[in-house]
Amino acid sequence: MTEKKKKSVKKKPRKTSVKAKKNAPATPLERAHIFDNPKNVKRLIYALVAVCIVTFGLDFFVKRYVDHPWEEFFGFYAIYGFVMCMFLVLAAKEMRKILMRKEDYYDE
Amino acid sequence: MSSVAPFLIFYIGAALAGVTRGTLRQVILLSIPIVGAVNLYYLPTGAYNTFELFDYTLTLTRVDKLSVVFGWVFHLAALIGLLYALHVRDTTQHVAGILYAGSSIGALFSGDLISLFLFWEMTAITSVFLILARRTERAQKTAIRYLVIQVMSGVILLAGALIRIHETGSLAFDFIGLNSPGGWLIFLAFGIKCAFPFLHNWLTDAYPEATPTGAIFLSAFTTKLAVYTLARGYAGTEILVYIGATMTMFPIFYAVIENDLRRVLSYSLINQVGFMVTGIGIGTELALNGAAAHAFAHIIYKALLFMSMGAVLFRTGKINGSELGGLYKSMPLTATFCIIGAASISAFPLFSGFISKSMILSAAIHEGHSWVWLVLLFASAGVFHHSGIKIPFFAFFAHDSGIRTQEAPPNMLLAMFLAAFVCVFLGIYPEPLYALLPFPVDYVPYTAAHILTQSQLLFFSALAFTFLKLTGLYPPELPGVNIDAEWSYRWFLPRAIRKLIGLFGPMDQGLRGAFLNTLNLGIAKVYRYLGPKGVMARTIQAGSMVYWAVSLLVVYLVLNLI
Numbered sequence: 040m041t042e043k044k045k046k047s048v049k050k051k052p053r054k055t056s057v058k059a060k061k062n063a064p065a066t067p068l069e070r071a072h073i074f075d076n077p078k079n080v081k082r083l084i085y086a087l088v089a090v091c092i093v094t095f096g097l098d099f100f101v102k103r104y105v106d107h108p109w110e111e112f113f114g115f116y117a118i119y120g121f122v123m124c125m126f127l128v129l130a131a132k133e134m135r136k137i138l139m140r141k142e143d144y145y146d147e
Numbered sequence: 148m149s150s151v152a153p154f155l156i157f158y159i160g161a162a163l164a165g166v167t168r169g170t171l172r173q174v175i176l177l178s179i180p181i182v183g184a185v186n187l188y189y190l191p192t193g194a195y196n197t198f199e200l201f202d203y204t205l206t207l208t209r210v211d212k213l214s215v216v217f218g219w220v221f222h223l224a225a226l227i228g229l230l231y232a233l234h235v236r237d238t239t240q241h242v243a244g245i246l247y248a249g250s251s252i253g254a255l256f257s258g259d260l261i262s263l264f265l266f267w268e269m270t271a272i273t274s275v276f277l278i279l280a281r282r283t284e285r286a287q288k289t290a291i292r293y294l295v296i297q298v299m300s301g302v303i304l305l306a307g308a309l310i311r312i313h314e315t316g317s318l319a320f321d322f323i324g325l326n327s328p329g330g331w332l333i334f335l336a337f338g339i340k341c342a343f344p345f346l347h348n349w350l351t352d353a354y355p356e357a358t359p360t361g362a363i364f365l366s367a368f369t370t371k372l373a374v375y376t377l378a379r380g381y382a383g384t385e386i387l388v389y390i391g392a393t394m395t396m397f398p399i400f401y402a403v404i405e406n407d408l409r410r411v412l413s414y415s416l417i418n419q420v421g422f423m424v425t426g427i428g429i430g431t432e433l434a435l436n437g438a439a440a441h442a443f444a445h446i447i448y449k450a451l452l453f454m455s456m457g458a459v460l461f462r463t464g465k466i467n468g469s470e471l472g473g474l475y476k477s478m479p480l481t482a483t484f485c486i487i488g489a490a491s492i493s494a495f496p497l498f499s500g501f502i503s504k505s506m507i508l509s510a511a512i513h514e515g516h517s518w519v520w521l522v523l524l525f526a527s528a529g530v531f532h533h534s535g536i537k538i539p540f541f542a543f544f545a546h547d548s549g550i551r552t553q554e555a556p557p558n559m560l561l562a563m564f565l566a567a568f569v570c571v572f573l574g575i576y577p578e579p580l581y582a583l584l585p586f587p588v589d590y591v592p593y594t595a596a597h598i599l600t601q602s603q604l605l606f607f608s609a610l611a612f613t614f615l616k617l618t619g620l621y622p623p624e625l626p627g628v629n630i631d632a633e634w635s636y637r638w639f640l641p642r643a644i645r646k647l648i649g650l651f652g653p654m655d656q657g658l659r660g661a662f663l664n665t666l667n668l669g670i671a672k673v674y675r676y677l678g679p680k681g682v683m684a685r686t687i688q689a690g691s692m693v694y695w696a697v698s699l700l701v702v703y704l705v706l707n708l709i
Binding site for chain 2: 132
């Protein structure tokens with residue numbers, strides 16, 4: 040149940056950016072939206088970090104039923120998720136150098 | 148009990164929708180999938196609606212557990228798609244959408260290879276109008292490429308089916324396997340529609356070029372029909388495990404660097420279908436249940452994601468990540484639905500992906516496919532990264548693009564709500580779906596271990612994204628094209644042909660020139676003797692003939708006298 044709660048708390052941190060804080064409303068008359076305030080962006084990032092620490096720490100207490108020997112490694116899922124996502128993005132960034140062409144590449 | 152072939156309701160409905168207008172048509176549109184679903188509910192299990200074609204007996208309706216679970220989700224997807232397209236005033240799109248859904252359902256319930264082939268081609272021919280309806284030159288070119296590849300898949304299917312019918316003497320579409328040339332050809336035909344690696348670019352080419360509403364239909368039917376046919380014809384075929392694992396992995400790299408957000412969704416569609424293909428390859432009851440359950444959940448959340456991006460395209464006219472951002476301010480409901488779709492595809496606990504995808508991962512571990520399991524786990528983190536984070540983030544949050552627009556039309560919102568409801572409902576209460584699956588289910592998704600491990604995987608993926616974004620390492624959204632397997636037929640082939648023409652052109656010209664010269668010389672010669680002024684065409688007076696005749700007689704006389 041606790042885990043489920045966390046999900047709803049956590050939902051937005053990944054959708055917010057540092058850049059959002061720089062954005063003033065498009066028109067002066069427009070009401071300020073939630074992520075126009077940089078504090079709210081920070082709060083969400085802190086919330087995400089807190090949730091990460093808690094889920095990581097739960098590895099101490101929850102006996103994860105182990106289907107596979109590699110899972111026994113402490114914090115396996117957390118570390119694997121983090122490392123592989125870093126790898127994914129950085130590799131894709133390198134791929135771009137080889138694969139990327141102009142928008143009208145096929146239209147010439 | 149009913150025995151109306153399910154596709155017939157859609158075909159009749161399409162005819163009715165074609166001749167009506169306004170509210171009446173809207174009522175007809177919505178009642179088609181509802182009437183279809185009622186009919187499906189009362190369809191008895193078994194094979195019927197047979198008729199004779201030449202020497203063959205075609206079976207139009209074959210109802211069993213595998214076809215029924217896909218049947219339900221196809222009807223649901225048709226309802227959502229039609230509701231989403233209700234405001235459109237374009238007969239082409241409405242009729243094409245219904246016929247496409249009907250043809251897919253027809254293929255689904257086909258009991259033999261010939262009717263499967265007929266509906267297989269019908270799905271290609273009807274769906275292409277959902278791309279053509281965009282009415283741009285770009286879409287037109289894409290549509291032609293799409294049609295060529297889809298029809299080719301049908302032709303290969305027919306060739307394979309004919310060989311197989313000759314080999315086995317039976318039309319039946321049951322387990323086929325890869326131990327005959329016919330089996331391989333049918334496998335290839337299914338593989339094209341299933342977007343196997345190197346055969347996948349028709350999908351990433353065509354879906355982003357479809358109309359905002361057409362893409363919903365496209366995303367639902369073709370590939371999942373192929374998943375169904377693979378599950379029926381090739382369950383437990385080991386090569387599918389590796390094909391599927393490859394499909395889950397390579398598209399996520401493309402999705403990270405792709406700018407067109409509907410193309411990102413197309414790549415992630417291949418990634419999701421990869422999970423199903425892996426499940427079919429593993430072939431155990433748990434794996435096949437997982438593949439069917441994942442297809443069900445996937446059709447709905449993928450439609451939801453395509454709908455949210457369709458609404459953005461419809462309202463702003465833009466779909467590139469580099470041009471969007473901050474839309475949560477003007478389209479908060481669409482943003483919310485998009486996040487629900489994103490959470491579902493990422494398999495967050497309480498959302499539909501959580502209760503289906505994990506069945507395939509568990510099956511992979513149980514069958515000893517350790518490396519495949521690691522790949523699937525990586526792909527799960529990756530799909531969260533590009534579909535779960537990238538799509539909502541760059542469209543609705545990120546930097547404010549300054550675009551101010553209005554919320555999507557009510558019918559679009561209602562369609563998105565319906566899909567979002569199904570996503571959450573299945574996430575919380577998966578039992579009705581589990582009851583529909585082909586085999587008895589004893590899988591329990593909500594264990595402390597599963598919730599914790601999945602949360603760790605996803606939260607730390609999100610942490611990686613946040614870290615990369617904060618440090619500026621995350622690649623920015625840039626306009627451009629990323630070359631893929633389609634490069635071979637969209638870039639290399641046209642240029643190779645041009646090059647060949649450049650190389651052999653002069654040689655060919657010389658040869659033809661020499662031949663023509665010889666011919667001309669011959670003609671000139673003939674002309675000289677036979678032409679109007681030629682020797683042979685000269686006119687001769689009758690008197691000279693008498694003279695020659697007398698001369699001959701004289702010669703004859705002289706010779707006689709000697």
